[in-house]
Amino acid sequence: MANSIETSAPTKVAQPEIQKKAVSFQNILLGAAIQTFEVSTLGQPFEVVKTHMAANRGDSIATSLSKTYARGGIAGFYQGLIPWAWIEASTKGGVLLFTSSEIEYRVRRAGLSSSWAGLFGGIGGGVAQAYTTMGFCTFMKTVEVTRHKSADANLSTWRIAYDVFQREGIRGLNRGVSAVALRQMTNWGSRLGISRVTESFFRGKDTTRKLSTAERLMASAVGGALACWNQPLEVIRVEMQSQSKAADRPTNLNLFSTARYIYQKNGFLGFYRGVTPRIGLSVYLTVCMVFGGDSIKAYFSEKQKQKQNPNH
Template identity: 25%
Template sequence: MSSNVSLLHETSRQVLAGGSAGLIEICLMHPLDVVKTRLQVQRSLMDPQSYKSLADCFRMIFRKEGIFGFYKGILPPFLAETPKRAVKFSSFEQYKKLLGYMSLSPELTFAIAGFGSGLTEAIVVNPFEVVKVGLQVNQNTFTEQPSTFAYARQIIKKEGLGLQGLNKGFTATLGRNGIFNMVYFGFYHNVKNVIPSSKDPTLEFLRKFGIGFISGTMGSVFNIPFDVAKSRIQGPQPVPGEIKYRSCLKTIVTVYQEEGILALYKGLLPKVMRLGPGGAVMLLAYEHAYEWLQKHW
């Protein structure tokens, strides 16, 4: 009985620490996520409505939609963030323990546990991602677009709860989150164990922040083709009423054939700008929150 209570207590700490870390990351980085999604869904620079560059995207959103345009779609991540990050970190810890019994090398254990946590996280987050992307690509002013709940009801009414509705883009989300977490956790924990810690608090913070920054950046570079596919599937189709982007791999092939290899890396700069420092912030916030909870709860 005591072991069950201990496991529940430990999982609760992981849930609270993970949720806190995720909320901090969202508040700081959401505008970059909006910009990333806008760049990923546009198909041609020849369209007069298209964004010519990262700076142009920031400028046009601010001019046409105001400062709140950068916070479109923020409610779904807020609602999902506690369960999402809780699943991300707690499932990583549980997969790591499970793999530990299999006598795998630490390097492989961290990577596989990260991949498993990403797949688990994707199951929780995908419906929220569908709603978020739909709100982010809406170019009306903040007050003119539907509310989060109204838009979710609209999707369910028209397309249902399945893979063509509130769970469309599910395989792309699995690929995106699985690959990101595999690189993110695998690199961070392996490198952190190699580079010696420092007794100086400032140097120790910089050590962890630097490793977390590189982890988030590498994860972003490796998983972005799946992220582009996810945005295309979950965003508006090129021809209304006609579904062009449906499955993950077919979408990746279509984008490559029609727009070239670089199209699969659209939105990489704002993604790295968000998930490089955001990944570092999230890992550090999780570790500090978890340590605090261990001491006080």
């Protein structure tokens, strides 16, 4: 009697279901709170020094610090915090968490990795930030830092905003928004994407392993630091929104004419003025928004599960 050979189809390993991170009205408020905390602590001093160096491309870090302090002491490092940075922070944080979480979920459901999901989520969240809340706010923050170089140095920023609106309308108040959108798109695409790649590197072959707190912090810090490759966009944005009135400065600046002007005045290195304080800002911001945002969203998601399944 012939021996029968039993064959069976290879066992298919069940893949974990892609879970959507809970994004509720509560989480949108949470994003606003995290961003407001970030800008009210170390965020705004980094922002002020970075903006000063991008607008005054001949100044070193030490010179920028001394000039900022001379303008108003410790308070000088918080120029533009109230109300502009608070308005921006309280809105863009919620926009980022809501948009990026939704896009990350859709990309993962489409079969792409968490790294690609982070990249596309960051890009979408950054663009949404720029065109919903950041154009006007970044313009007014830059006015705060650079208006001492203009003929209107004694005017309040509210008055400058009113005069700009009278002359140029909404377009004038959103001057440089195209550079802001490119910066935010590349900022958060890089921050989230690189952070997720670093997380995958830490996990290695065990793709489901829960990362330690130190690993998640490191991933966020790496994402924040390496995202500063796009510093030229930040320098262009600051120059477009600056209140300086140099004789050779073109009057109607766009992305290309601004880039040409910066290169003619300061060469290639001019595009990287202020990159050091920006790295500090980016690391701090990314740790707050990626590590902090993920941690708190996971906390509320767990609380929601406990409410739905009280017996587990």
